[in-house]
Amino acid sequence: MATELRDWYDTPLYYDIVFDDGTVKEADFLEGAMARYARPGKGRRLLEPACGSGRLALELAQRGWEVCGFDGNAHMTAFARQRLEGAGLQARLWEDWMQSFTLPKGVKGGFDLAHCLVSTFKYLHTEKDAAECLRRVAAALRPGGLFCLGLHLTDYDRGGSEHERWVARRGRIEVVCNTHTWPADRRTRLEKLRTRLKITDSGRTHTQETRWEFRTYNAAQLRALLRKVPELELMECYDFTCDLQEPRRLDDSYADVLLVLLRR
Numbered sequence: 001m002a003t004e005l006r007d008w009y010d011t012p013l014y015y016d017i018v019f020d021d022g023t024v025k026e027a028d029f030l031e032g033a034m035a036r037y038a039r040p041g042k043g044r045r046l047l048e049p050a051c052g053s054g055r056l057a058l059e060l061a062q063r064g065w066e067v068c069g070f071d072g073n074a075h076m077t078a079f080a081r082q083r084l085e086g087a088g089l090q091a092r093l094w095e096d097w098m099q100s101f102t103l104p105k106g107v108k109g110g111f112d113l114a115h116c117l118v119s120t121f122k123y124l125h126t127e128k129d130a131a132e133c134l135r136r137v138a139a140a141l142r143p144g145g146l147f148c149l150g151l152h153l154t155d156y157d158r159g160g161s162e163h164e165r166w167v168a169r170r171g172r173i174e175v176v177c178n179t180h181t182w183p184a185d186r187r188t189r190l191e192k193l194r195t196r197l198k199i200t201d202s203g204r205t206h207t208q209e210t211r212w213e214f215r216t217y218n219a220a221q222l223r224a225l226l227r228k229v230p231e232l233e234l235m236e237c238y239d240f241t242c243d244l245q246e247p248r249r250l251d252d253s254y255a256d257v258l259l260v261l262l263r264r
Helices: 012-037 055-062 074-086 127-140 219-227
Strands: 003-005 045-049 066-071 092-095 111-116 141-152 162-170 173-181 190-201 204-215 232-238 256-263
Touching: 012 055, 012 074, 012 111, 012 141, 012 162, 012 173, 012 190, 012 232, 012 256, 045 055, 045 127, 055 066, 055 074, 066 074, 074 092, 111 127, 127 141, 127 219, 127 232, 219 256
Parallel strands: 003 204, 045 066, 045 111, 066 092, 111 141
Antiparallel strands: 141 256, 162 173, 173 190, 190 204, 232 256
């Protein structure tokens, strides 16, 4: 069976199936973080940079949030709009990039909450772009609002590659996701990744492959980036279990960090 080289963001349904399992848990975390850390802990206006397939946009709209978001991939934004419309819900979604986004005409700033949870932030390959994204998110938030940012930290001393595998199903579709990550280049702060999706849809199976690079961070590098954007204050750090009862130190003892940042 031949493998098709294709950006997995161009097939939003399959991408959505892979990541959907964590949606409710992540939405619960976001609402809990708002109640615990926002000042005041009220307000229901949400901005989602890199909103992808709209899984969290839909979940939070269903919970009564006023949702705005953007993504750089037109297939993703079209899919997200369609699913919200199909649920009889509204959200303002547009195409844009994390490092240069602007709010469209008619969309006011002063958001209560922003979030970007699954390492999408690491697509910003330079310190300049990463800091600019943080500044723009901060500018879009009201004072006392929150930005929840999730990403994987890198162990530069790791010698071998890493492999992760998920199996997810929806109706008659099964998606097996295999992600391979090669050791990071400490000098360039880039790591190469490859994802293969084996998709069985109504009895027919095909495989597609995506290759890309992420910018890398260890805990010290992430702290250094945050110091460049003093408009955002680190309130607490968690891991991807999204358990508000189990805060973590921002250090290199674990890989998946979830930051709660307060707009000063």
